[in-house]
Amino acid sequence: MTLAQFTEIFVLLAVQLRFTDADEATIRGYFKALSDVEPELIAMAAQRFAHGASINADGQAWFPKAPEWRAMTVKVEKDRGDELAGIIRKRHLVNEVLCRACEDTGWALAGDRYRPCMCRDVRKLEILGRRPMPALPAYEPIGQPGQLQKAEALAAQHVKGMR
Numbered sequence: 756m757t758l759a760q761f762t763e764i765f766v767l768l769a770v771q772l773r774f775t776d777a778d779e780a781t782i783r784g785y786f787k788a789l790s791d792v793e794p795e796l797i798a799m800a801a802q803r804f805a806h807g808a809s810i811n812a813d814g815q816a817w818f819p820k821a822p823e824w825r826a827m828t829v830k831v832e833k834d835r836g837d838e839l840a841g842i843i844r845k846r847h848l849v850n851e852v853l854c855r856a857c858e859d860t861g862w863a864l865a866g867d868r869y870r871p872c873m874c875r876d877v878r879k880l881e882i883l884g885r886r887p888m889p890a891l892p893a894y895e896p897i898g899q900p901g902q903l904q905k906a907e908a909l910a911a912q913h914v915k916g917m918r
């Protein structure tokens with residue numbers, strides 16, 4: 756993350772939470788503490804604070820300190836990882852895998868040993884929102900294949916019998 760990227764996010768949150776005594780030294784101080792975090796996570800965490808994640812018992816929103824902001828980025832990353840895992844589980848129910856190399860385990864066989872699969876980088880981009888999240892499966896399995904046809908044939912026989 757660059758100082759320019761961070762400043763943009765910081766200033767927006769400062770306006771939203773009326774943090775009027777924020778000056779350049781404050782922004783640089785926060786940046787120093789948070790510069791190793793991906794800007795997307797910083798922005799998504801800021802959005803949560805702006806939407807009321809930092810409200811005290813009196814109903815007043817407070818501007819997060821740097822460690823609180825970092826803790827929120829960890830929570831955002833975990834929540835998005837859980838969302839992605841949920842999508843992958845639902846896809847597996849209909850035998851759709853995102854990565855054929857590792858079948859979405861994150862570990863692919865290379866020679867005679869397992870190594871971290873290359874798809875981990877792609878999943879990381881999805882968590883950060885640089886790539887869209889994978890879609891949920893287009894259909895859910897309903898009974899066995901051919902069951903509908905069997906049911907229709909039975910119904911047709913029944914209708915015939917009533918005549």
Ligand SMILES: [Zn+2]
Pocket residue numbers: 854855856857858859860861862863872873874875
């Ligand atoms: Zn993989």
